[in-house]
Amino acid sequence: MIPANTLSVLMQIQPTIQRFARMLSSVLQLEVEIVDDALCRVAGTGAYGKSLGRKLNADSRLLRYVLETKKEKVVTHSRFDPLCEGCTSKDNCKEKAFLGTPVIYQDQCVGVISLIAVTHEQQEHINDNLHEFSDYVRHVSSIFVAKLLDDQSGNDNIRKIFSTMIENMDQGxxxxxxxxxxxxxxxxxxxxxxxxxxxxxxxxxxxxxxxxxxxxxxxxxxxxxxxxxxxxxxxxxxxxxxxxxxxxxAFHQSHSSSTVTPAQDEPQIEHLVGECRPMRQLKKLISRIAPSPSSVLIVGESGTGKEVVARAIHQLSDRKSKPFIAINCAAIPEQLLESELFGYVKGAFTGASANGKTGLIQAANHGTLFLDEIGDMPLTLQAKLLRAIESREIQPVGASHPVPVDIRIISATNQNLDQFIADGKFREDLYYRLNVIPLRLPPLRERQDDIELLIHYFLHLHTRRLDLVYPGVAPEVISLLKRYRWPGNLRELSNLIEYLINVVPSGEVIDVSLLPPNLISSGKLPERDMASVTVLSAQRDDDGVTGLEEMEKQMIREALSRYSNKKQAADELGIGIATLYRKIKKYELLSA
Structure with missing residues (x-):
């Protein structure tokens, strides 16, 4: 242990800093370690809460780097950073990510506050919020020691510090x-x-x-x-x-200003995202018909989410603990579809499995069978399916005796079955058996009120799946997407959002300049919108800067000239202070 007369400025107030470290850890859901300028551990949580007051070993390279350079150090994948090269503790290192910030007091680096990920979940947490955490901890370090050393007014001091830090966050x-x-x-x-x-x-x-x-x-x-x-x-x-x-x-609140009326008396069905009137009516209907064993026919354009609805019906039914078997009638060759649906017995035909095969209808016994693209089922199989529905039994290929089954059939199509019946492509009697409860899914162009909700749903889905930072969305983009016709419906919107989060700079806002050219040139946006987007996207100066970027750069330059305080400039521009700093760096407005 270090003698009392040589304690560092941080070690002198160690109990208070330890309480602070625990609070910081609980808020950010990361491990926290705080060391002084002699690399003595002042405070920590988890495994870093041990050996307080002891000097760390010589391999504490990341902490040493922050102390010596007085610069922040970010490592998103520990052990692969150049600073970790040659570390003798590298093989046993449990750290997966690291964010270290210098603590400056009277122009001297008196210690380091570090946020550490020791699990994959914490690693994702740092990656998802890297800029926000960096700005937050930097702000913490700017007031941390000054407040603690200059005003040690008692045990309540740490709560005052904590409140001050949160009060100055750009996040709500x-x-x-x-x-x-x-x-x-x-x-x-x-x-x-x-x-x-x-x-x-x-x-x-x-x-x-x-x-x-x-x-x-x-x-x-x-x-x-x-x-x-x-x-x-x-x-x-x-x-x-x-x-x-x-x-x-979130750092970016890019939703519209209109409020949302919660539908407390309406069902909230998992995966079925939508609050517009047609979707609310659909969810009400689904909750009513789900307990019934009657057949359901879902009609909707391609990409409207017919299988999502089918699964929702199954999950809300008494059969939810039983199998849900889905088969796409258009995806299986006609010669294989019968054996797939009804199965076959040993030796039923050349090439048949020696043990036979259980058909999908039998596999769905006591559960739900979902027949997608039912309009593509061959007429011969339509007759056999009709017999199965009426008799509640099936006969596998080559079998001499039928097998009883208890299934609920949900079918779906994007075709006009009435026209198919008139053309002799679909059996009328089967149609009436399948269409006991008809459900129509609205296309996305009829769900304008849900566009913004779905944009953020897919942002959430894809940023988590691809391990990317959740971006903001400019109001102009939402306005344009609400007026787009969406021939591919939800599938097209999902693909577009996945594209946009891949091309938007990390933590920035998706603006109209990022919309793909095929969407702009498709003619499905109003002409005045297409013109503005095309001009702004096409206008590039010799340095490759778009017209939108030049306009943004000019607005930031003007705001900075009017305010000496960057927080005020950020407020006028409608962006957070962290985004303003990134824009200043991007446009090289460093002297501003």
């Missing part, structure tokens, strides 16, 4: 107790909610996520945030920490 922050009452809201959150501090503390608030993907429960998603008699659509992350909830609003 809400802390809600187990009784759903607001305990804390910073100014950014109040601004987003259109509320005042005095009116918000103690108010009952509810969060309803508009995304139901269980595999993507982490990360940004849209929430209906309800309080008093109003509701707001807010993009953010909801974390449960002990008996409290922490709602971190």
């Amino acid at each position: 922050v809400l802390v809600v107790g187990e009784d759903n009452q607001v305990k804390f809201a910073n100014q950014t959150a109040l601004k987003v909610l259109g509320a005042m501090q005095g009116n918000m503390i103690g108010k009952t608030i509810h969060f309803r996520p508009l995304t139901f993907e269980r595999n993507f429960t982490h990360g940004h998603m849209q929430h209906v945030v309800s309080f008093d008699d109003k509701s707001e659509l807010i993009i953010g992350q909801l974390h449960s920490i002990q008996d409290q909830q922490l709602f971190l609003m």
